[in-house]
Amino acid sequence: MPVVSRLRTPLAGALLGLLLFLLPFLLLQERSYVQIDDNLDVELTIPYLLTRHHVALDYRPTAVVAPIMNGLPRNALRPGLSATVLVFGLLEPLPAYLMHQALVRLLGLLGLYVLLRRHFLPEASQRRLAAALALAWAVLPAYTIYGLSILGQPWLLLAFLNLRRGPARWTDWAIMAAFPLWSMFVFVGPFALAAGAALLLLDWGQGRGVAWRAVGGLALLTLMYLVVEYPLFFSLLVAKQFTSHRLEFDLSQLTMPGFGAGLKSTAQYFFMGQYHASRFFRAAVLLAVVAVWGLRAGSPAARRQLGALLGVLVVLAIFCGFYPQFIELVQDNLPLLRTFNLSRFHFLTPLLWFIVLALSLRLLPAGRLRMALVAAHLLTGLSMNTEWLNNLRELAGRPKPTEPNYTAYVAPALFGHVQQRIRQQTGQEPAAYRVACLGFPPGIAQLNDFYTLDSYQNNYPIEYKHRFRPIIAGEMAKSPLLRPYFDAWGNRCYLFSSELGKDFRVGAFQNRVVQDFAFDAAAFQRLGGRYVLSAARLAAPTRSGLVVRGEFSARNVYWHLYLYEVRPPVSGAPAGVGEAAKTAENP
Template structure:
């Protein structure tokens, strides 16, 4: 197939539809809704701080990021050699996020279209199906802050399948080498290598010739990841800068570890997936597979075997992920290293595998209209489950979701500017001279507004810091076994906790909340260098916590009402 034949009028219409999908973000700009959990509350903060403090490419063992946890080691954070870091270095956080989202989804559509037209739906009469299916892939809900980690996988599969078919064109090597520069190794790197290795073994088992170009592609991918992820590997295996808090992970304490819980989780993984990797209902795909296997026109046994094998792989991965907490609980004491590395991230490969199942199913359907209906159904499913896009449509329609604030309301720069100015007027100090902690809202919001926080949400930080921070919140943890397990057995959210607020890390101005008894160790807080507590909830008796109210702040259209407390001398 000639390259120019891959591009067609159906693809043009799909690109236009994607532009319309992205239009609400362009129209709303700062009033856009940006996914908050595990995204705006942490992921946008990291590239922002690394670039603004000019340490994105500074991998020296002594380099720290001052606003995080009294100076978090730079090498505990994401690498600097990435397209994401480049965008955040050139633009402010929100424009960088929106540009990245547009580019990632554009590349997702093009990559899926190339994969379908070259390998999965090459027939001339499948162009429209391929274009709409590519659009359905590009609009899936997902964390585009991770770059091409999920939505860019079609490019990688396209390159490896080309190597498998041969001959090895330089473009394929270039695609493989480029992927690590815009993806997250800890989410997909080892799992992609395992999956491609499994494909090689499957070929050998079926009597096919061993593909040395594919082996070369795996070596190339691994070597480039080693270069890109130099900070991670250097800090863990060379400099050994710190003992990570992940060594004390105990997933078995975070929920019921029964067979029923594992089965329920497995079913959820199989039917809707995992939200970081893209959470969407797989009903349309299962329906397509069922129709292809029972009424399809393909008489070839190999076709049905491949389809059944992929479904079996998806079921096995879902089962493994669902029962992972129980499995890891049995071996974590014997192999402590397994506490630090989440093997269940095979789920990041599942969205692409589901779309491959759908494409293979479309090959075997005799009724063209049925195929179109199934692809349209999948497109609608993706749109209906993309809460970021839906919330922006609501904002444009004048009916915003009251529990999901816009970027501007959530980050509230005018509100936090008032707090900074108040502290500077009374103490003469800039944010770098004092440390704060946050109650009732994520510290990442304060970090985006220039504050230096003792608390933070981090996937990797020193275990010693976790132990030093714990006395500050020990009184509140003692009140709540749930919060105690949440911090002690996990601890990525190294926050000021309140048993009265529970896991509510988004205490908005309305309705106002009051914490009646805040068991806060002010002396331990001072030992860490803390001076102020920024709270989204009022403390009824701050003096009992060793705090005194300095001032409260509110700004029209801000999501928060903030109370500034100072530690008593």
């Protein structure tokens, strides 16, 4: 009977709900849909390559990850002292991703439940509300590859509030020390530290004194981030191993100018959020706040506290929405702001919205209204979780043609055929030659053990960007869309085609043909390139200095690939490309 009783608790129900949420992944396994954009196309590749090439903990200035960009400095990538890297070191990429996601969502659910029960919904009658909110939190459309950066924030806030209010336990110090081991500093570290410091300053300004335990907790969090992110800080600040391409960031070229654009972006941040930090409609939360004020529920002081939190969210939305315009004004005088994105304060807003909802529910009278609001919020998160929805479609046998499952997208058998063809023709293994990709992300080739000159990276040497640019200069000269996309940003250091634009997912069913590919084969060869793998057929490859070496297709895969080789020897740029390149270099 005690076991049955425990299974009937609200928390057990929430855990069962999470299990049902994860069930499609378990059933589909290699046919699971994995979020593609900024996830499968890049993030899964990094821990896989760090562990496969045994450089996860190799922080020497000379260490490189050979398959990326002709040997990307190891210290340009995420730290190896990470639970995420550990999981990928133990398992193959897809099992690692699915296991990692399950752990992150489970810890997220438990973290928010404990936080709510300890600080925001402590009454015994509020356990169901806390459990339901915890489940809604755990199923959000979050990038779990970032570890606990988003869904794990309740643990960090719990430890901080315990240290601030007391009595603190050793577990609170342990959470502060452990959080950097499973989170991304650039997404959450500085912003969580700034938020904690601001709250302590507010306490001091209101005459509550200084919570020195909380100060110590923030100091411990900072110290642990310095330890975990040692390769980043050492390479950029101490050894100055390379100058980052981020120094050329110019967000003003990538966003619409003017007050109207900033206002539209502000509304998106406030009502929807940003997709990296979990995008979900805030309607249920706002309805709960309206209900509190409409019913005059709770004390005036409690309602003012709710209003203050909403005010913070409004200020953050305005700051993030107008951030590009702000940066345009100061970036010449403060170059550091080009490389470090201060608008990432929005990574803290999903949790703050949940706290606003919890406080609203606490003030509202008990009844169906409270559970209806939580249910609406839960359904909102589920309905916007495209990864989960696409897996339901996969189970139903009705997948979207443009959203392939993992095996169809990564296509190991298809890429294996390409390697086999090259091996037959040259006797060489992938490490002996370099490729670049057109019409699909290089990260997919990297997951299939190719060594690529192109890649999607948040941080890489600016010198490499300048050496890569001549290869694509002809295509950028033809496209006002692509030129600033590379020159003013450049995280996607890709082969571009003005005819394909930003279509980096050219499926076999599209039958795309590039009529004129202004590709500088000589510059490509100077950088070490030999093959171009393309998801679109080139109508005239010889004009681009290329020759066809194979065509590859297979059932149930997303791609139809064409293999092109640089014509040896290359004495100069193909006809028509050199002038285009000069035009692009000197617009």
